[in-house]
Amino acid sequence: MPKTLEGQITMEKTPSYFVTKEAPARIYAMSRDTKLIVVVRDPVTRAISDYTQTLSKKPDIPTFESLTFKNRTTGLIDTSWSAVQIGIYAKHLDNWLQFFPMRQILFVSGERLISDPAGELGRVQDFLGLKRIITDKHFYFNQTKGFPCLKKAEGSSKPHCLGKTKGRTHPNIDPEVVQRLRDFYRPFNMKFYQMTGHNFGWD
Numbered sequence: 001m002p003k004t005l006e007g008q009i010t011m012e013k014t015p016s017y018f019v020t021k022e023a024p025a026r027i028y029a030m031s032r033d034t035k036l037i038v039v040v041r042d043p044v045t046r047a048i049s050d051y052t053q054t055l056s057k058k059p060d061i062p063t064f065e066s067l068t069f070k071n072r073t074t075g076l077i078d079t080s081w082s083a084v085q086i087g088i089y090a091k092h093l094d095n096w097l098q099f100f101p102m103r104q105i106l107f108v109s110g111e112r113l114i115s116d117p118a119g120e121l122g123r124v125q126d127f128l129g130l131k132r133i134i135t136d137k138h139f140y141f142n143q144t145k146g147f148p149c150l151k152k153a154e155g156s157s158k159p160h161c162l163g164k165t166k167g168r169t170h171p172n173i174d175p176e177v178v179q180r181l182r183d184f185y186r187p188f189n190m191k192f193y194q195m196t197g198h199n200f201g202w203d
């Protein structure tokens, strides 16, 4: 990590940190004061989004439905499939709480980041002890993209939306499989709401 001068914040982003067993101990050894920010979304949608991303790179992979189950007849979910495993947030959080207190971790709602980006970024700025510089004045809803975009990108006077790999159309998934996944995640989601003191409204 680069050195941080007085008045600066150094940030580092890697999606896999949250689910990597060794990450909490390593970050703690580097700096125990580190603040941690995790964006979480409904684990069922997350799994479908994850699958959509893999499918875009490897169009020949099996269907979402077949990868979800160890045994489709018994309905046994394959928790070793990373798209399923990553969404068991309570389990991953347990791992972090062995090293960091909850007050050092902020969970950002992926759903609210879309429906109210300024509100969610307000929480981020407060958590980091920053003035609320980014407000709803910075965003507009782009009808074509179907997502909020920045009115002006940094160092430019033009609007900026995220790229084509963000906000892909998801394939239709068998509703019974979606329901089975909802049932699977429910207890883990409830535990996660309890641990964070925040109901993310996924059920």
Ligand SMILES: Nc1ncnc2c1ncn2[C@@H]1O[C@H](COP(=O)(O)OS(=O)(=O)O)[C@@H](OP(=O)(O)O)[C@H]1O
Residues within 6 Å of the ligand: 015, 048, 049, 050, 052, 110, 113, 114, 147, 148, 149, 161, 162, 165, 166, 167, 168
């Ligand atoms: N403003 C805006 N524009 C576009 N997309 C947005 C936006 N805000 C949140 N999202 C959601 O971000 C999802 C992709 O983010 P990821 O963290 O999965 O991307 S990555 O893993 O770093 O590639 C992406 O997921 P998918 O819809 O499944 O593509 C989006 O739902």
